[in-house]
Amino acid sequence: MKKMKLVLIGNGMAGIRTLEELLKIAPDLYEITVFGAEPHPNYNRILLSPVLAGEQNLEQIILNDMDWYAAHQIKLHLGKKVTKIDRKLREVHAEDGTVETYDRLLLATGSLPFILPIPGKDLTGVIAYRDIKDTNEMIAAAEQFQHAVVIGGGLLGLEAANGLRARGMDVTVVHIAEWLMERQLDQVAAQLLQTNLEARGISFKLKAQTDALLPNEDGTRVAKVRFKDGSEIRADLVVMAAGIRPNTELAESARIHCSRGIIVNDTMQTFDPLVYAVGECVNHRGSVYGLVAPLFEQAKVCANHLAEFGIARYLGSVTSTKLKVTGVDLFSAGNFMGGEGYEEITLADPASDVYKKLVIKDDKLVGACVYGDTADGTWYFKLLREEKNISSIRDSLIFGETNIGDVGHEGHNKAAAMADSDEVCGCNGVSKGKIVSAIKDQGLFTLDEVRKCTKASASCGSCTGLVEQILMNCLGTNYSETPAKKAMCGCTDSSHEDVRIAIRENKYLTQKEIRENLGWRTPTGCSSCRPALNYYLISTWPHEAVDDPQSRFINERAHANIQKDGTYSVVPRMWGGLTNASELRRIADVAEKYQVPTVKVTGGQRIDLLGIKKEDLPAVWKDLGMPSGHAYGKSIRTVKTCVGSEHCRFGTQLSMDMGVKLEHMLFGMYSPHKVKLAVSGCPRNCAEAGIKDVGVIGVDSGWEIYIAGNGGIKTEVAEFLCKVKSDEEVREYAGAFIQLYREEGWYLERTVHYVQRVGLDYVKDRILNDSQKRKDLFDRLLFALKDAPDPWKDFEQAGVDLRQFKPITVQTVS
Amino acid sequence: MHSQTSGWVYVTKIDEIPIAGARVVTGGKAGPIAIFRTADDSIFAVLDKCPHKGGPLSQGIVNGHAVTCPLHAWNINLSDGCAIAPDSGCARSYSIRCESGDVLLSVAELASD
Numbered sequence: 001m002k003k004m005k006l007v008l009i010g011n012g013m014a015g016i017r018t019l020e021e022l023l024k025i026a027p028d029l030y031e032i033t034v035f036g037a038e039p040h041p042n043y044n045r046i047l048l049s050p051v052l053a054g055e056q057n058l059e060q061i062i063l064n065d066m067d068w069y070a071a072h073q074i075k076l077h078l079g080k081k082v083t084k085i086d087r088k089l090r091e092v093h094a095e096d097g098t099v100e101t102y103d104r105l106l107l108a109t110g111s112l113p114f115i116l117p118i119p120g121k122d123l124t125g126v127i128a129y130r131d132i133k134d135t136n137e138m139i140a141a142a143e144q145f146q147h148a149v150v151i152g153g154g155l156l157g158l159e160a161a162n163g164l165r166a167r168g169m170d171v172t173v174v175h176i177a178e179w180l181m182e183r184q185l186d187q188v189a190a191q192l193l194q195t196n197l198e199a200r201g202i203s204f205k206l207k208a209q210t211d212a213l214l215p216n217e218d219g220t221r222v223a224k225v226r227f228k229d230g231s232e233i234r235a236d237l238v239v240m241a242a243g244i245r246p247n248t249e250l251a252e253s254a255r256i257h258c259s260r261g262i263i264v265n266d267t268m269q270t271f272d273p274l275v276y277a278v279g280e281c282v283n284h285r286g287s288v289y290g291l292v293a294p295l296f297e298q299a300k301v302c303a304n305h306l307a308e309f310g311i312a313r314y315l316g317s318v319t320s321t322k323l324k325v326t327g328v329d330l331f332s333a334g335n336f337m338g339g340e341g342y343e344e345i346t347l348a349d350p351a352s353d354v355y356k357k358l359v360i361k362d363d364k365l366v367g368a369c370v371y372g373d374t375a376d377g378t379w380y381f382k383l384l385r386e387e388k389n390i391s392s393i394r395d396s397l398i399f400g401e402t403n404i405g406d407v408g409h410e411g412h413n414k415a416a417a418m419a420d421s422d423e424v425c426g427c428n429g430v431s432k433g434k435i436v437s438a439i440k441d442q443g444l445f446t447l448d449e450v451r452k453c454t455k456a457s458a459s460c461g462s463c464t465g466l467v468e469q470i471l472m473n474c475l476g477t478n479y480s481e482t483p484a485k486k487a488m489c490g491c492t493d494s495s496h497e498d499v500r501i502a503i504r505e506n507k508y509l510t511q512k513e514i515r516e517n518l519g520w521r522t523p524t525g526c527s528s529c530r531p532a533l534n535y536y537l538i539s540t541w542p543h544e545a546v547d548d549p550q551s552r553f554i555n556e557r558a559h560a561n562i563q564k565d566g567t568y569s570v571v572p573r574m575w576g577g578l579t580n581a582s583e584l585r586r587i588a589d590v591a592e593k594y595q596v597p598t599v600k601v602t603g604g605q606r607i608d609l610l611g612i613k614k615e616d617l618p619a620v621w622k623d624l625g626m627p628s629g630h631a632y633g634k635s636i637r638t639v640k641t642c643v644g645s646e647h648c649r650f651g652t653q654l655s656m657d658m659g660v661k662l663e664h665m666l667f668g669m670y671s672p673h674k675v676k677l678a679v680s681g682c683p684r685n686c687a688e689a690g691i692k693d694v695g696v697i698g699v700d701s702g703w704e705i706y707i708a709g710n711g712g713i714k715t716e717v718a719e720f721l722c723k724v725k726s727d728e729e730v731r732e733y734a735g736a737f738i739q740l741y742r743e744e745g746w747y748l749e750r751t752v753h754y755v756q757r758v759g760l761d762y763v764k765d766r767i768l769n770d771s772q773k774r775k776d777l778f779d780r781l782l783f784a785l786k787d788a789p790d791p792w793k794d795f796e797q798a799g800v801d802l803r804q805f806k807p808i809t810v811q812t813v814s
Numbered sequence: 815m816h817s818q819t820s821g822w823v824y825v826t827k828i829d830e831i832p833i834a835g836a837r838v839v840t841g842g843k844a845g846p847i848a849i850f851r852t853a854d855d856s857i858f859a860v861l862d863k864c865p866h867k868g869g870p871l872s873q874g875i876v877n878g879h880a881v882t883c884p885l886h887a888w889n890i891n892l893s894d895g896c897a898i899a900p901d902s903g904c905a906r907s908y909s910i911r912c913e914s915g916d917v918l919l920s921v922a923e924l925a926s927d
Contacts, residue, residue, distance in 0.1 A: 452900050453900050458887075522877070522878060523853070523854075523878065524834065524852075524853045524876075524877050524878055525877055526877045526882070527874070527875040527877055527882035527887065527889075530875060530877065531875075549832075550832060550833065550834040550835050550875070550876065551834075551875070552875075553875065553884065554873040554874065554875075554884040557873075558873070562870075562873060562884050562885070564867070564885065566868075566869065566870040566873075801832055801835075803830060803832070803837065804832075804835075804837070807837070807838040807839065807840045807846065808825055808826050808830075808837055808838070808839045808840070808849075809839070809840050809841050810823050810824075810825055810839060810840075810841040810842075810919065810924065811823075811841060
């Protein structure tokens, strides 16, 4: 088949990113042609500020070199400005007469600097700040001249001023508004920023309207800036940084509907179905984005439609701002101004140059403006993006993430304060320096990219916050993980939530149905989505959907825990942590017979036999004669108990008996992640019920139930759910909560994260307020667990493939 | 009796390998070999040793024509045994054939170290 022709106008970051996304999913669909007005291959425009400041050079900011275009057989027209689109003939005409035809056209014409319409704007020495050419002109001017004026005290203007100052010029920033960066900062933060920049030798003239730019005596170059009030200042270089506007000239001349940008729908299609548009030139639902993260989101969606997959939608982005001026820490996001109907929390310590303002509405963080100590910027942005309910942490919110009872190492180290050699990711041994250089050298923009290239935060994920901080510090404004709704994995754009809902509503019973109907890009999924889909199916439709062992991690397939040397560990179940002489004797016999190298008592009151060969597993299980302890699964693990009133002189309740009952009730239960319980017989709480998914504590008058505790990576104390009287109530309330988590939790989400996501109030509402609904949840749990097989014994019912334990031996004749 | 002519040795029936799964074959001089059967019924043979830290690839999750190592989640391309970027390194791959349901490995390759 003959390939279709795709023409891209605009060789910048948004356009090329779209091609990259397209080539990933449909490499052979199009013959691609690219027009670029600049004579350079695609470079990282956002790093022009460090180039101007002399911190990086031009070669370092190239994103796609010429070899990349050649390798993908992309025809590249550099330095050719497109002047006409003929939509009837589907032709694109360039200034030099080049004509290309298209089947699909992609517009990524970016934006143009706004040039003040004042006398003298065309004089030599008056430039905008937009591309490599402008940057080179500024660098050249700095070598020759002394006085620079930057018009515009926004993000771009201040970065330009800082760069020019660093190159030794006297710089004055002229700004029309009352304070700097008025669209990103409130007045207090702006004043702190101004003081900091003044200390570096930059002058400011605020509330100033520029009237004209005056030439020098022979009229060859700009010499002065004159203001409306008649005052004048010297200027050998004037940088216009008074904003940008979408470059729609070409689109408009082709009569494509534009209004403050090229109008596109959620698929990035313009009013001409053959023409798509992405980037700064686009107006999507009334918003024009100038930051890189939203543009990359658009690129991904656009590529999906160009590839004729037809499933992705762009729904708009939440953005944040961070100034890329070395030594200035400033962060803002969302509605940071507040106003009527909003609540504000502020913290101001001018002496140590710290100012924080948080804007809250309906118990959610909706805006943040932080100056000085921005280490928590990423955390605030995350709370804002994910619309987390913050009522429970409100009183310490302003002091940052480390002040909310976090005793783990998440966010404990502040990225900015770390040395390059400091370790960020403890699992994979990745230092800060390695991450920073990967971001810079390989042009990384997202957390996923950093994970792929460096493995940082790719294992346990507890350093994710830290890696996000590093990304933000490196990329400034241009880092933001946009979607609150995150795709499950690279195979799909659907989120965990989307998938769970679709399975429930459409009664999907197989992974194939899900993948086909929700637009999976891979025929069989990957090792991260397959276990999730398998769990969602069997938990949503118990006894109907069929478990797929091949979609399970090896531990749940072999029903033992794989160790680093490929051997396995075996943990037999001891209900409630109780055992007896006969069981202990059998365990001892197994340990001897199979020469088990290590026998260990676990934290969950079990005995772990480590170092067992896979071939021996079925025989070990048989010899033990005990049920599977499920110590290997995303499943019920253990119910830990204290001695309780059976023996203890302080005990108020029969905690061992309760633990055994709960453990029998939950036997064989799979869940989004592991589930651990504990039962203590009195408030001394020897079973450590406060750090369990469900903790039950006996008191004289009954039982207290706690939920969503965690003793892992980050210790989280369980929340009080309710107090009940009878054993049966404990089973019902605890069971209802666990079932709620089983039905709504995302795969690999612990109860603590589930409850943080949906809010404790929601959980209480579902469990406590409606007794019928609670009973329904509990009944569904019991139904799902009915006849749960023991995978160490009921091989067929549990779907255990015994062939895996028998290696095939071949004899070769030599 | 299965023949061992023309340098190939019978290993197992293809149906004895789970779909999207693997079996371990011992007897190769370089160590255990993982033989894979993918969802589209292709078969592959790779030394059962991840190039990263020696994890048993036979125990991994098979997706498409790749396997994810159970130890540290490296993805290994089954057709050549090589890690998928950004990881790098290769596990040795073996020739494998399927003739009317019989899975065969090369005698010479099994015997080489």
